[in-house]
Amino acid sequence: MAASLAFEGxxxxxxxxxxxxxIDLAIEPGSFVALVGASGSGKSTLLKTINRLVEPxxxxxxxxxxxxxxxxxxxxxxxxxxxxxxxxxxxxxxVGENIAIGPRLTGERMGEERIGxxxxxxxxxxxxxxxxxDALSGGQQQRVGVARALAGxxxxxxMDEPFGALxxxxxxxxxxxxxxLHESLDLTTIMVTHDMAEALxxxxxxxxxxGGRIVADETPQALANGKGGEVAQALVSVxxxxxxxxxxxxx
Ligand code: ADP
Numbered sequence: 001m002a003a004s005l006a007f008e009g010x011x012x013x014x015x016x017x018x019x020x021x022x023i024d025l026a027i028e029p030g031s032f033v034a035l036v037g038a039s040g041s042g043k044s045t046l047l048k049t050i051n052r053l054v055e056p057x058x059x060x061x062x063x064x065x066x067x068x069x070x071x072x073x074x075x076x077x078x079x080x081x082x083x084x085x086x087x088x089x090x091x092x093x094x095v096g097e098n099i100a101i102g103p104r105l106t107g108e109r110m111g112e113e114r115i116g117x118x119x120x121x122x123x124x125x126x127x128x129x130x131x132x133x134d135a136l137s138g139g140q141q142q143r144v145g146v147a148r149a150l151a152g153x154x155x156x157x158x159m160d161e162p163f164g165a166l167x168x169x170x171x172x173x174x175x176x177x178x179x180x181l182h183e184s185l186d187l188t189t190i191m192v193t194h195d196m197a198e199a200l201x202x203x204x205x206x207x208x209x210x211g212g213r214i215v216a217d218e219t220p221q222a223l224a225n226g227k228g229g230e231v232a233q234a235l236v237s238v239x240x241x242x243x244x245x246x247x248x249x250x251x
Contacts (some may be wrong), residue, residue, distance in 0.1 A: 034199030037209035096129030187197030
């Protein structure tokens, strides 16, 4: 069952910066939401308040109606899949051990069969379980990162710039696969990206952040049709100009 999320007046202050300024937001089960915005706009901080890597200074985050501050962080992180920005596999552990690490932290042993199943989900050969991460390409490593995030059967998948380090072709293929998994595994997915094209293609709902606030909350269709205001449209203009330039070259 996909999870629901709600943010109520969520503010995060660091000494001299307000990273988040009173975020109010509700996310329906089954949504694929992209958080887009310039570097430093608060995307990553907002994502991390969900799995308590960041504790809000004020306000609360509700996962399926329950305040995450009152939940057991280990159990909650296990049921909330998290794909790291820099892949973050442990280099001295095999691919299989990396995938099984979440459940292991809660005292469970994951069988070879389940590890193979998870590798298959992300289009990798189950035989890769015994390899070390170094023996895999960047794209394969991030596929393992996605398999690891799915290991606890999450209802919520959080991704922080998941494809940023990958080449464009790999990036596109993995994005499509993640969107398929979002549907087939009935997930709620929140993806941080600075790439508006990726957000428009993969998400159902695009939230644009600027200076710790959400300044646009639109569907990809609405953004493509000029809605969402100045900050959002400045981001949309990048892929739009690229598409126009390509069209000109075709002529
Ligand atoms: P984004 O993900 O959009 O690049 P972040 O959420 O990482 O933005 O950061 C938002 C703001 O909060 C930035 O100004 C950043 O410098 C600041 N910030 C984030 N984490 C910390 C921290 N641990 N200590 C101090 N300031 C931080």
